[in-house]
Amino acid sequence: MPKLVGSWCGFSMKRFRKVIFWCHLPVGVIAGLMVLIMSVTGVLLTYERQMVTWADTRNYRVASPEPGATRLSIDTLLAKAREPQAEATPASITLRSDATMPAMVAFAGGRNLFLNPYTGEVLGEGSKAMREFFRVITDWHRWLGAKGENRSVARAITGACNLGFLFLVVSGCYLWLPRKFNWSQIKNVLWFRRGLSGKARDFNWHNTIGVWSVVPLFIIVLSAVTISYTWAGNLVYRVVGETPPAPRSPAEPSAANNNSKALPDNLDALWSRAAAQTSDWQSLSLRLPTSADTPLLFTLDAGTGGQPQKRAQLTMDGKTGEALRWEPFSSGTKGRQVRSFLRFAHTGEVAGIFGQTIAGIASLGGVFLVWTGLALSWRRWRGWRAKRAKMITPPIADLSKPLTESPIVES
DSSP states (O other): OHHHHHHHHHHHHHHHHHHHHHHHHHHHHHHHHHHHHHHHHHHHTTTHHHHHHHHHHTTOOOOOSSTTOOOOOHHHHHHHHHTTOTTOOEEEEEEESSTTSOEEEEETTSOEEEEOTTTOOEEEOOOHHHHHHHHHHHHHHHHTTOOTTHHHHHHHHHHHHHHHHHHHHHHHHHHTSOSSOSHHHHHHHHSOOTTOOHHHHHHHHHHHHHHHHHHHHHHHHHHHHHHHOHHHHHHHHHHTTOOOOOOOOOOOOOOSSOGGGGSOTTHHHHHHHHHTTOSOOSEEEEEOOSSTTSOEEEEEEOSSSSOGGGEEEEEEOTTTOOEEEEEEGGGSOHHHHHHHHHHHHTTTGGGHHHHHHHHHHHHHHHHHHHHHHHHHHHHHHHHHHHHHHHHHSOOOOOTTSOOOOOOOOOO
16 A cells, blocks of 8 residues: 555656646746846846946046045035036935045936035036946846837736746756755756766756756746736735735926925035934935925935845935934835845845845856757757657658569469
C-alpha cells in the first residue's frame, strides 16, 4: 500500500509539473517581447536619479565665499529665479545640506533652474539631454513609447505582461527545482557550466540565471503589478487588514499668474523652523502655495531621494506658522508603508545604491531569461516540426536496387 501511494504521488507530481511547464512556455512566448522591452529599459533606468543629478549639477558646483557664509533668503532666491522670465510660476524650491550644491527652483511645466545659493547667480537649467534621454526610456518602459490616447492601450498591455511575468517567475521557481534533491542535480542549476553550446547552453543559462534572479525579480515584478493595477494596490491594504484609501481627485492646475503674493512674509522663518525639525536631512523642499490660504508643504529627505523610510513631510500654516502635521514614514499606516515600500522596491531605490544595483542586475537577468527561453522554445518547435514531418512523409523507395516481382499464384 505505501508503495502504491508513493507511485501515485510521483505520477501526480509529474503530471502537475508537466501542466505547469506547458503553461509557463506559451506565456513566456506571448509576453516575451514585452518583457524584453521592459527588462532592457529597466537596465537603462538603473541609476537614473544619480545620473540626472550628476548631469544637472556637475558644472554648477559652488563654493561658499568664505567660511561660515550663509545662503541667501528663500524670498531672494525665488526673486532671482524669476528675473530671466518674470511671468514664470515657480512650483517648488529645493536646497541640499551639501554646501557645494546649487539651489534648484522648479517651474510649472517641468523646467528647472539652478542658482548659486550664496550669490543668487543663475547657473543654468541643467542637462536637458540627459533628462530627455531618461524621459524617452521611461515612456518605453511604461507605455512602449506610446503617446496621448494610445497610452491607455499600451498601459493595459504592459500591465497584462507584468502579470504574465509574475506567473513566469513563480512557475519558473517551481520548474527550476530539481526532481531529485542531491548535489549533482542542484549543481546543474546553480552555476554556469563550461563547454556547452546550443540547447544545453541555453538550458543551463536559463536555469542558473533564473535561480539567482528569482528573489529580486519577484519583488520587482510584484511591485510592478501593484503599480499597474488599482485593484492590486488596494489588495496591499486589504492584506494587512486596512481599507484602501479613496482615489485621489485630479490635482488642480497651478495658478497661471505670479504666485509671489501667495508667499507668507515670514517664509524664511518658516523654512528655518522646518530645517530644524530634524538634523539629518540631505535635501529640503518646499512646494510653493498657489494662494495665501494654501498650507506650506515641506519635504525633508535624509536618503537618496527614493527611500520613503527616510522621508518626512511637514505641513505648516503660512499665516500663523503653526505646524499642522508632521508625517515621518513611521506615522503612516501599515498599508501605506508597504505600498510606499513596494513603489520604490520596483527600482531598488528603497535600499539605496546597493538595491538599485541588485535591481539592475536582476533586470539584466530578465533580458537573458527571455532570450534563452525564446531560444529553447524555438528549438522545441523546430524539433516538433521535424518529428511531425518525419511521421507523415512516406518512405522513399531506393531505386538503386532491382525491383523484384511478386510471384503470381494461379488460382
